Amino acid sequence: AEGTKVLVAYFSATGNTEKAAQQVASIVSGDLHKIQPEKSYTSADLNWRDKSSRSSVEMDDPTSRPAFIDDLKNLAEYDTVYLGFPIWWNQAPRLINTFLEKYDLSGKTVIPFATSGSSNISNAESELRKAYPDVNWQKGKLMNGATEEDIKNWTKK
Numbered sequence: 001a002e003g004t005k006v007l008v009a010y011f012s013a014t015g016n017t018e019k020a021a022q023q024v025a026s027i028v029s030g031d032l033h034k035i036q037p038e039k040s041y042t043s044a045d046l047n048w049r050d051k052s053s054r055s056s057v058e059m060d061d062p063t064s065r066p067a068f069i070d071d072l073k074n075l076a077e078y079d080t081v082y083l084g085f086p087i088w089w090n091q092a093p094r095l096i097n098t099f100l101e102k103y104d105l106s107g108k109t110v111i112p113f114a115t116s117g118s119s120n121i122s123n124a125e126s127e128l129r130k131a132y133p134d135v136n137w138q139k140g141k142l143m144n145g146a147t148e149e150d151i152k153n154w155t156k157k
């Protein structure tokens with residue numbers, strides 16, 4: 001039926017957000033969807049110390065929209081979407097913008113979650129709210145070290 005299922009969509013370059021997404025999906029009985037770039041990120045691409053690395057160049061350009069594999073099916077069936085990503089330069093990776101501009105999540109409940117080295121999710125969250133105001137954004141969560149108990153408490157609200 002229309003809008004009865006929960007989707008857990010995530011991007012993860014090095015596996016941390018993927019683990020968190022798997023935990024969330026199992027707790028909320030959601031369908032997991034991996035957001036995959038057309039060209040996966042190599043460790044050289046992810047080197048934030050290198051100003052000319054792919055991730056640096058993308059994050060330095062707010063209009064960058066790296067291509068992704070457009071294979072999400074049946075979006076209409078989902079009313080609630082958990083959206084996971086790593087924090088890059090205190091923001092969501094540009095690939096998340098590509099995703100949000102390809103799939104219309106207007107009116108759906110979207111709950112962001114992230115993993116990071118230490119940054120919190122608030123800047124990434126507020127940037128997404130500003131850029132996509134028609135989405136029904138709910139408070140997000142940084143999942144660094146989150147236990148099953150933490151996630152259960154968070155997803156209840």
Ligand SMILES: Cc1cc2nc3c(=O)[nH]c(=O)nc-3n(C[C@H](O)[C@H](O)[C@H](O)COP(=O)(O)O)c2cc1C
Nearest residue numbers: 012013014015016017086088089090116117118119
């Ligand atoms: C290009 C790049 C930029 C990053 N920027 C930040 C940052 O601003 N703050 C932070 O705490 N961690 C930062 N990190 C660390 C990642 O957020 C962290 O390792 C995350 O858990 C990676 O998730 P993943 O394994 O799902 O890709 C950055 C990592 C990369 C590769």
